[in-house]
Amino acid sequence: MPILTGDQELEQRNRLPTLMEVLGRRTLAPVDLFSFYIYMRDQQRSVDYLDFWLDVSQHMSLCRHYVRELRRSMLVETPDMEKATSKRSSALLENFGESLGEAESHPSSNEKRSSEQRLSAFLRHQHKDSSGTNQSPAHSMTSQHSNMNFSRPSHEPKPSPHSEGPTRPSFMGSDQPQTDSNSPGHTVARQDIKASAEKILYTFILPGSEREIVLPQSMLNRIIHSIEEEGRDDPEVFDDAKDYVFQAMERDAFPGFLQAKALGNLVPLSVLIRLIIGLASLMAGFWGGFFMILRSIPRHTRCWLILPFTIGCYFLVSYQYKIDVVAAYLGFSEYTFMSWARIREPFVRKLLLTRAMMASLMFVAAAVALSVLFIFVPGADF
Structure with a gap:
């Protein structure tokens, strides 16, 4: 089946877009992600849910970037003898590298989900092997624990007096992870992934957090236990919460957004x-x-x-x-x-x-x- 380009997809899509297409930045104004962000902020007053979904998606992109760099450094810089000492990690890394290209070329297919599961499995395995020591690509071993630099895209709206609370910078503007890492080329280190997972936890998940979102108690406890007790930082930790938030937006907010933007042009x-x-x-x-x-x-x-x-x-x-x-x-x-x-x-x-x-x-x-x-x-x- 031929792969459609962005313009061809728009011309052939003789229907209103889905929420996944909007969140995946495959739509244009006035039903693009920027317009949906404004709608969630000014009319639904629940932009925290959208920011959580975007932050978790960016966390996944951060993990992909980390594993991609780790695979590249292992293939180029790691001696053969050192490779032999970690055959299982190398096999997982090779399998993920092969599936990554397929998943990115078919963003709506099952390959993407399978790739995400392989990525999480590799990060969990690496965490167990490291026994508490954070690994990173060979050229990023000196990277220190850093705060994430979440920059606001140039077209993102400033906080509105009608919005609930401050509008926190989100990941709307770029698919590439951004860090304050001191490593050469700003390569993502394992410390950056851990900091990203903890930032999501402390911003959205923990009771009384800055922008707490409502989640089922069992789901809440499972995320807190996975990060704080087990020390996990792989994207699969947030999968259930991400799906829950997506379904809530699709059910409660997205129909009103389409009605406001696709059937009308006034606020x-x-x-x-x-x-x-x-x-x-x-x-x-x-x-x-x-x-x-x-x-x-x-x-x-x-x-x-x-x-x-x-x-x-x-x-x-x-x-x-x-x-x-x-x-x-x-x-x-x-x-x-x-x-x-x-x-x-x-x-x-x-x-x-x-x-x-x-x-x-x-x-x-x-x-x-x-x-x-x-x-x-x-x-x-x-």
Whole structure:
């Protein structure tokens, strides 16, 4: 089966994206990861769950990078005699290296899951063999225990006054692990992996932590025991919690996100403002219309009523459909109040154009009906 490129996948995906596609950065605005992050932060007020999922994913990337570097150093720098003393580790490392390329070329297939299990098995085996001593690639043996440098991507939003608590830097901007390691070339060391696992534990898992997420008690105890008692740092420690958080987001948050971004192009504050403006304009139109009818104002003067009726109908239809018709035709979507981004997802653009056409018909029909009614109705002294 041929492998599709990113552009080909977008053209052939004649449907709304799945949550895994959004989290895997295989979608474009307004249903991309950046928009989902803003939605979770400003509307769902549960961005901690998304940050946890992203941090665990980055922990997996960190482990992959570490094992890849370890395999490279073992093949290039380790003497044959030294290789022979750890045949089992070498075999595990070789098997993981062979499967890594397949998993990365098929990100949605079973090869990825199998590769992750092999990676975790290798890290557990290495931890047991080391008996408490952290191993790292041959050219990273001097790497000291370091704090992770979690940098915010340039396009990530700043904390909003409407958000719950501070917005912690996440791994949205890059798939490559970043460390403060002093080793040459900033190579990932085993200490970095341990620090990453502990950071996730102390930030999200432990009761009373900075950004504690709600997990089943049995799952919580199992993670704490694995890291603090067994000293594990392999990605499999967080697998159950990652799946639990993913299912919670898919069930509770993602449908609302698609409805807000794929069926509309306005944020809630804009929708509310349009309701207020629309009602005020219609009230002004009705008041002016009845006044002109009772005073028998000539019809050519009553034509001014077209203005408030047009504004009122436009904004009320925008409120009803949660879509700005003009912006939809121009291909823009609002991701924060009065901040617009171009719609780049092909199917979403077609969907919004269809809804904009429906909204246009309703807006024109309502505005014309009200204008004709109040302009051509006879005056009170007829």
